[in-house]
Amino acid sequence: MSNKMKLSGLTDILKDLDVQSLEGVTIEGDIELDISGGGGLNPAMAYALGHEAAQISMHVANIARMLGYPVDQLFAASMGGVPQQAPVAGASRIPELLPAKFDVSKMSEWATPIQEVTLGATSADGGSRKNTVTLGGENALPYYFDAEMPHRNYVTMDVFDMPISMAKSVKENYGDVINDPADWAKKVVKDFNADMVTIHLISTDPLIDDTPAREAAKVVEDVLQAVKVPIVIGGSGNPKKDPEVLEKAAEVAEGERVLLASASLNLDYERVAKAATDHGHAVLSWTQLEINAQKELNRKLMKQCNVPRDSIVMDPTTAALGYGLDYAYTNMERIRLAGLMGDDELTFPMSSGTTNAWGARESWMKESPLKQDSDWGPREYRGPIWEIVTGLTLSLAGNDMFMMMHPTSVQVLKEITQTLYGSIEAEEIDITKWIGAEV
Amino acid sequence: MKINSPLEAYKFLPGTNCGECGETSCMAFASHLIDRSLQATDCIPLIEEKKYKKKYDELVTLLAPEIREVVIGVGDNAISIGGDDVLHRHKLTFFNKTALAYDVWDTMEEADLVERVNKIQDFKKFYVGDYLTLDMIAVRSVSNDPEKFAATVKKVMETTDFPMVLCSFEPAVLRAGLEVAAEKRPLLYAANKDNWQEVAALAQEFNVPVTVFAPNDLDLLKSMAKTFADNGIEDVVLDPGTFPTGKGLKTTLNNFLKIRRAGINGDRDIAFPIMAVPFTAWMAHDDEVSASYWETVVASIFTVKYGDIMIMHSIEPYALMPQLHIRDTMYTDPRKPVTVDPAVYEIGSPTADSPLLVTTNFALTYYTVESDLSSNGVDCYLTAIDTDGIGVEAAVAGGQLTAAKIKKGLDDAGFDMGKLTHKVIVLPGLAARLQGDVEDETGAGVMIGPADSGRLPGWMEQNWPPQK
Ligand code: B12
Numbered sequence: 001m002s003n004k005m006k007l008s009g010l011t012d013i014l015k016d017l018d019v020q021s022l023e024g025v026t027i028e029g030d031i032e033l034d035i036s037g038g039g040g041l042n043p044a045m046a047y048a049l050g051h052e053a054a055q056i057s058m059h060v061a062n063i064a065r066m067l068g069y070p071v072d073q074l075f076a077a078s079m080g081g082v083p084q085q086a087p088v089a090g091a092s093r094i095p096e097l098l099p100a101k102f103d104v105s106k107m108s109e110w111a112t113p114i115q116e117v118t119l120g121a122t123s124a125d126g127g128s129r130k131n132t133v134t135l136g137g138e139n140a141l142p143y144y145f146d147a148e149m150p151h152r153n154y155v156t157m158d159v160f161d162m163p164i165s166m167a168k169s170v171k172e173n174y175g176d177v178i179n180d181p182a183d184w185a186k187k188v189v190k191d192f193n194a195d196m197v198t199i200h201l202i203s204t205d206p207l208i209d210d211t212p213a214r215e216a217a218k219v220v221e222d223v224l225q226a227v228k229v230p231i232v233i234g235g236s237g238n239p240k241k242d243p244e245v246l247e248k249a250a251e252v253a254e255g256e257r258v259l260l261a262s263a264s265l266n267l268d269y270e271r272v273a274k275a276a277t278d279h280g281h282a283v284l285s286w287t288q289l290e291i292n293a294q295k296e297l298n299r300k301l302m303k304q305c306n307v308p309r310d311s312i313v314m315d316p317t318t319a320a321l322g323y324g325l326d327y328a329y330t331n332m333e334r335i336r337l338a339g340l341m342g343d344d345e346l347t348f349p350m351s352s353g354t355t356n357a358w359g360a361r362e363s364w365m366k367e368s369p370l371k372q373d374s375d376w377g378p379r380e381y382r383g384p385i386w387e388i389v390t391g392l393t394l395s396l397a398g399n400d401m402f403m404m405m406h407p408t409s410v411q412v413l414k415e416i417t418q419t420l421y422g423s424i425e426a427e428e429i430d431i432t433k434w435i436g437a438e439v
Numbered sequence: 440m441k442i443n444s445p446l447e448a449y450k451f452l453p454g455t456n457c458g459e460c461g462e463t464s465c466m467a468f469a470s471h472l473i474d475r476s477l478q479a480t481d482c483i484p485l486i487e488e489k490k491y492k493k494k495y496d497e498l499v500t501l502l503a504p505e506i507r508e509v510v511i512g513v514g515d516n517a518i519s520i521g522g523d524d525v526l527h528r529h530k531l532t533f534f535n536k537t538a539l540a541y542d543v544w545d546t547m548e549e550a551d552l553v554e555r556v557n558k559i560q561d562f563k564k565f566y567v568g569d570y571l572t573l574d575m576i577a578v579r580s581v582s583n584d585p586e587k588f589a590a591t592v593k594k595v596m597e598t599t600d601f602p603m604v605l606c607s608f609e610p611a612v613l614r615a616g617l618e619v620a621a622e623k624r625p626l627l628y629a630a631n632k633d634n635w636q637e638v639a640a641l642a643q644e645f646n647v648p649v650t651v652f653a654p655n656d657l658d659l660l661k662s663m664a665k666t667f668a669d670n671g672i673e674d675v676v677l678d679p680g681t682f683p684t685g686k687g688l689k690t691t692l693n694n695f696l697k698i699r700r701a702g703i704n705g706d707r708d709i710a711f712p713i714m715a716v717p718f719t720a721w722m723a724h725d726d727e728v729s730a731s732y733w734e735t736v737v738a739s740i741f742t743v744k745y746g747d748i749m750i751m752h753s754i755e756p757y758a759l760m761p762q763l764h765i766r767d768t769m770y771t772d773p774r775k776p777v778t779v780d781p782a783v784y785e786i787g788s789p790t791a792d793s794p795l796l797v798t799t800n801f802a803l804t805y806y807t808v809e810s811d812l813s814s815n816g817v818d819c820y821l822t823a824i825d826t827d828g829i830g831v832e833a834a835v836a837g838g839q840l841t842a843a844k845i846k847k848g849l850d851d852a853g854f855d856m857g858k859l860t861h862k863v864i865v866l867p868g869l870a871a872r873l874q875g876d877v878e879d880e881t882g883a884g885v886m887i888g889p890a891d892s893g894r895l896p897g898w899m900e901q902n903w904p905p906q907k
Pocket residue numbers: 288289290293317318319320323324327356359776796797798799801803804807808828829830831832833834835836837838839865866867868869887888889890891892893895
């Protein structure tokens with residue numbers, strides 16, 4: 001083995017590059033290193049030469065590093081070892097990876113499945129819906145590897161029986177149908193891909209129009225005519241009037257297996273429950289962010305009102321992002337975990353009034369009322385994402401069905417929940433290239 | 440934490456009930472150790488007296504959180520990530536909020552770079568008495584040129600004290616960045632199957648935290664983390680890859696779930712903070728709004744499910760605001776009702792002609808109202824009634840906000856209605872139904888304000904001073 005290198009050549013190479021700090025390196029004369037395998041060099045001489053060569057190479061290495069060359073890699077590779085206390089090469093090398101196998105167990109405590117509840121009835125079951133929607137059936141938290149999720153999440157879009165005040169960016173989408181609930185219903189199904197429709201009979205509120213229950217029921221018939229998806233029927237929220245309104249609505253919707261919204265502890269839930277059982281509907285059991293109240297109401301619906309288990313859906317209340325979503329999330333998560341672990345008063349699918357997100361000022365206000373805040377940007381973009389993030393967060397807590405308003409929110413929420421559910425294919429992306437991506 | 444009852448912790452305490460920790464007994468102190476509101480170092484005798492040394496050491500090991508804590512940055516802006524003990528926030532609380540890093544890259548023009556860094560460090564949104572802000576800058580090497588990278592890192596450091604993530608798979612590039620920034624303790628991103636030896640050496644040499652990246656390969660991820668930790672590199676962050684769409688995203692979520700469950704269940708080799716890179720959404724979407732939306736959606740998933748640090752690109756307010764709020768949502772301590780002290784607060788410089796407003800002592804309510812008023816220069820008296828930390832509407836419904844409570848609140852604060860020229864109390868719009876009762880109870884006139892306090896300034900213009 002014989003290597004020859006002329007150091008003067010190196011100086012020439014470096015001259016062309018703009019290397020400032022060659023201080024400390026003086027290469028004098030034309031040293032030719034001729035290191036051959038045979039004898040010829042006495043040990044002292046060899047040592048001295050070796051020392052000199054090492055010194056020079058150190059300087060050269062430093063220059064190379066300044067130029068950005070991965071010197072240490074080279075040193076490590078060529079020397080095949082750990083360059084002990086060598087200032088150039090820095091810290092030590094770890095020779096090889098320790099073997100490791102990743103393993104994690106499934107949750108054995110999640111032994112109780114969530115009840116399945118089917119909404120809507122096709123002609124085979126005496127209804128006129130084109131399809132049904134089945135909620136629930138989970139054996140794990142949503143999208144978890146512990147158990148396949150049997151049904152995807154569904155979105156039911158809000159329709160009102162009268163014009164209501166809405167955030168500007170929501171309203172824009174409904175200008176043409178705001179006076180006609182049937183057209184409104186058609187629009188959300190045809191144009192906005194709603195899985196279901198919720199018709200809110202808010203004009204029945206004595207403090208609004210006090211529309212008689214019988215008249216309100218006609219709107220329900222119109223909506224059932226207009227769309228072929230399963231529907232939800234909501235009252236006005238007035239606890240005195242709602243039972244009567246929901247009774248009449250349940251009557252005209254006989255055979256269609258609608259979801260009646262809602263039975264709650266502050267109204268005559270027995271009447272609502274009876275309306276559901278008499279006409280073959282399901283009932284929404286609504287409580288306000290309180291797990292024990294939810295247990296109590298479900299128990300009453302089952303024991304006192306004989307509502308079958310397959311006809312109860314829960315609404316444990318949705319608070320918007322920034323306005324109590326922390327309560328709503330944890331309340332739902334606790335309910336779902338308790339259900340999976342066998343609390344049979346809580347093993348029901350859940351529904352969220354995701355539309356509540358539009359109550360948060362961040363979703364609808366033109367700009368921040370606070371001068372110190374950074375610019376909030378255009379509200380047309382803020383609103384929908386507020387509704388999406390509110391819904392998405394609750395989907396991760398176990399929520400099955402979303403009541404929503406904005407078409408963009410519906411589209412994105414459906415896309416993300418179905419992605420997590422596993423039914424959306426997409427082109428593979430080489431994420432190892434993300435650092436250099438031009439965006 | 441290896442123990443979960445105060446009794447188990449008590450065994451390691453002096454048991455003298457000396458009270459130096461500020462608690463009445465060692466048992467009370469022990470319960471605070473378990474809920475992590477106090478630390479072993481708060482028991483003075485335990486650290487000062489030699490004879491307790493062994494117990495102290497044992498206790499510290501037992502109390503260490505399951506997921507290791509990693510500190511990035513130095514000084515006031517240093518950020519801790521990890522440190523969790525539970526899988527669900529209601530079981531205790533989540534510690535160390537997800538750190539939010541936003542990218543810059545080394546092919547940016549200097550002016551653009553400075554502007555972007557400033558936007559990131561200046562963004563703030565008021566919430567519950569404080570500002571929500573972003574945390575970090577991630578510097579991406581796009582050029583692959585060490586010199587350019589070092590110059591960019593240097594410029595970032597000159598512009599901000601935010602901690603940094605140095606991003607490159609090229610060890611020479613990382614080294615160049617470290618030579619400029621090592622004393623700021625940046626996070627290295629990342630070691631992968633090809634470069635791990637060099638990157639590990641850099642982490643050792645410069646003593647900085649390091650990310651290990653093994654996209655969808657949990658065996659390799661664990662193997663790298665274990666190897667690093669066994670060689671003294673304990674400040675490790677795990678990136679199992681963030682696939683932004685389709686089945687890849689589902690798999691990514693499950694990788695996060697698996698890693699965190701294993702870690703909490705006691706697998707020390709994988710019990711490190713996890714990084715998500717929602718940035719990858721930009722590789723799947725072309726237009727800015729779609730990409731920002733999808734990035735925010737992905738970021739939200741991993742804020743809810745176990746992401747401890749994230750790298751993002753969009754700095755549009757409609758992306759930043761939900762990201763900040765969902766982070767706050769998950770990391771609010773569910774054990775504490777957030778309240779302010781009941782009192783009559785002076786906003787601005789109120790006079791005898793200024794209005795007297797009523798609200799609740801729920802921090803979210805109080806600070807929302809307070810900031811709406813003060814930032815608009817409204818001078819007034821704002822009374823926080825003790826509603827046990829419940830907001831207006833729920834407190835009216837639940838009976839914590841009543842006429843009697845309002846009277847008591849004013850009396851306890853020693854507020855003299857007599858000093859006001861108008862003798863009027865303004866109630867929140869959502870408490871309108873208390874109007875008659877409050878008039879009867881206090882003898883004052885009552886006006887009903889708007890439902891949202893954001894509209895108070897406008898309401899004042901219309902309605903104040905009250906007509907006689
Ligand atoms: C979070 C929440 C809870 C939490 C409360 C947490 C807390 N610390 O407050 C919990 C889970 C405990 C709860 C419980 C209950 N809740 Co609740 N809850 C909510 C929820 C989801 C959000 C409320 C909130 O925090 N808003 C944000 C804060 C900032 O708003 P705020 O305090 O009202 O302040 C705003 C305005 O009032 C105004 N403002 C405030 N002060 C002032 C002052 C002046 C001068 C002016 C002009 C304006 C003004 O500006 C502020 C900013 O916008 C609402 C539904 C909803 N989405 O709104 C239901 C809601 C308030 N709850 C309701 C009910 C019925 C209850 C319960 C009675 C349920 C039950 N049966 O158990 C209990 C009562 C509990 C109790 N009081 O002990 C009802 C109230 C119905 C009604 N109008 O009577 C609501 C509206 C839900 C509903 N649609 O039915 N709830």
